[in-house]
Amino acid sequence: MTVLADTAVADPEIARLLGEGARALARDGATADELSPLAVPPDLDQALRTVLRAPDPLTGRLVVRGLLAFLPDPGPTPAHWSDARTESTRALDLAVRIVASTLGRVFGWTGQQEGRLVHNILPTREAEHQQVGASSAVPLYWHSEDAFHPERAGVLMLACVRNPTGVGSRVASVREAGLTERQLRVLERPDAAILPDDSYPEASRSGQDPAALRGIPTVWRSDDGPCIRYDPSYTRVLTDDPEFSRAYEELGRALDRCGTTVPNEPGDLTLIDNDVAVHGRVPFRPRYDGTDRWLKRVLIRPNRQRPAVESTEDGFGQQTVAPSANSTLETRP
Numbered sequence: 001m002t003v004l005a006d007t008a009v010a011d012p013e014i015a016r017l018l019g020e021g022a023r024a025l026a027r028d029g030a031t032a033d034e035l036s037p038l039a040v041p042p043d044l045d046q047a048l049r050t051v052l053r054a055p056d057p058l059t060g061r062l063v064v065r066g067l068l069a070f071l072p073d074p075g076p077t078p079a080h081w082s083d084a085r086t087e088s089t090r091a092l093d094l095a096v097r098i099v100a101s102t103l104g105r106v107f108g109w110t111g112q113q114e115g116r117l118v119h120n121i122l123p124t125r126e127a128e129h130q131q132v133g134a135s136s137a138v139p140l141y142w143h144s145e146d147a148f149h150p151e152r153a154g155v156l157m158l159a160c161v162r163n164p165t166g167v168g169s170r171v172a173s174v175r176e177a178g179l180t181e182r183q184l185r186v187l188e189r190p191d192a193a194i195l196p197d198d199s200y201p202e203a204s205r206s207g208q209d210p211a212a213l214r215g216i217p218t219v220w221r222s223d224d225g226p227c228i229r230y231d232p233s234y235t236r237v238l239t240d241d242p243e244f245s246r247a248y249e250e251l252g253r254a255l256d257r258c259g260t261t262v263p264n265e266p267g268d269l270t271l272i273d274n275d276v277a278v279h280g281r282v283p284f285r286p287r288y289d290g291t292d293r294w295l296k297r298v299l300i301r302p303n304r305q306r307p308a309v310e311s312t313e314d315g316f317g318q319q320t321v322a323p324s325a326n327s328t329l330e331t332r333p
């Protein structure tokens, strides 16, 4: 087992509490998308808060191990995300949702995976060569999750169901990239427009009008350091200033240099700060026989501020999906 510095190992007793709690909720008919008020036992909620913390502010990542040890096997990897919400995945999906909710407000998107709160990331034949999570044959290049949208996640959680060939996630922090202050300042100019990626078929089509494109900063500042909003595969640079182009290209090379591979071993929860780090994946060859790599993904909005100007963006019409109105999980202190 590879153990990174940014790794927390869960107490087996907390894992047992989570496993039993999620199984009980599943038996009672709860789902990850609809969780009844106060359904999560308070002792479980409190225990989870002792093991979960925000990703490291420098590296932008944290791996939590052992927390899913008492969940049932969700069965073979489905052929498509739409086939992945079954009885056998219900308890695991509930557990992932409960864990994510200790870090902030979980949400989905109207135009992605039917608005579900727990996404399934698995290789799909028609997406093999696309720049989306369902790809496989091509490297998934560096990107901020949902970079096109002002309400994108602050933290991204990936839970590994299985990964037979050890295909890790690549993670790179803008705070470890070693860019000069001058380069960072150039990248703060709102000179790059980011379009929705191909996992949003409707939004992608609506974003093709060049006149409607609006530039945004690639780098912005928070109290604890530079932050990044980056998805070059879906970006149009709106300036011909060579200094911007050089800085933008150097950013890509710098991320390549400082990037790390997070192993994604079965049961691992990988937390990525979507404002500090970008992520990607090396290519792999799927078998489509039920044994392929399978991750669960949850989008989380912690209580934090982004630049006020982002609130004026329209997000290409893409709307967030909140948890069921019946749920009070996200409002717990």
Ligand SMILES: [Fe+2]
Residues within 6 Å of the ligand: 133, 143, 144, 145, 279
């Ligand atoms: Fe991603």
